[in-house]
Amino acid sequence: MIDFQNVIDTIHHNLKDEVFRGLVANYIPELADIDAQNLGIHLRLLDGQTFATGDWNKKFSIQSVSKVLTLAMALPMYPENLWQRVDVEPSGNPFNHLSLLELENGIPRNPLINAGALVIADILVSLLKNPKEDFLNYVRNVVDDPTIAFNLKVAESERLTGYNNYAAANLLKAYGNLENDVDDVLDFYFHQCAIEMTCEQLSKAFIMFANHGACCLKTNQLSPSQAKRINAIMLTCGFYDEAGEFAFEVGLPGKSGVGGGIVALLPNHFTIAVWSPGLNMKGNSLLGMQALEQFTTMTKLSIF
């Protein structure tokens, strides 16, 4: 039996005084002041046991991690046509890259780059009565925690500075791959990214992917087949142009966000959420990746 508490405490100890911690995302001004010294880990086994260390109980902006949750909400509601509007190939490009979108006639490479997430946002804006509230309630239900909320300042900060996302949404609209107004889709997208969670809440939110889709939702659960496919997309596309590196170093499906969070999972075994706000050049948490590399190396628990 692995002493998980000892493993994550050792990783925290190894990394907590690291000098080279990457750079906090400052292209979203409201995120620029987050203290790069934060480092939290929360591990949740499928049998319900949990292990935590460091700043596991502080809220942070989940940013692109939300893209997996919008996909998980949309897929059971729109299973037939979704994959006609967004592909499932890794892009090998940064999360906000646009030239492939033009080359490929407005069909984003996958749902985890920004353009693909905007198509999923558009689907939810079309399907939901009160899109932002309904999605927030979905997340609250998945985690079974009604306190989860948007950070409205972060959403507003992105609205004021998100020129790349405006460009992506306009391009999608020009190619006929957005049904709704560009501003409505972006408003939804900026809010989904501005949800705040702790490592503990995030490890809970992703249990469904480790558990063949099953979680505490009463309706709209993922089927085992849908959960399998989302895991495949996380593995191949969850870290943008560093997806290969993450598979090589860590060997788990996962997703990062520019708030410095990473959540990863081993089907049938566990989910693990790590938060360290400093990012590497590819926009993924620098120490978060190192922590997870140490975790799968020390425990020998990975999909490979």
Ligand SMILES: NC(=O)CC[C@H](N)C(=O)O
């Ligand atoms: N990789 C990320 O977390 C990017 C999300 C961010 N909201 C953006 O659209 O730029």
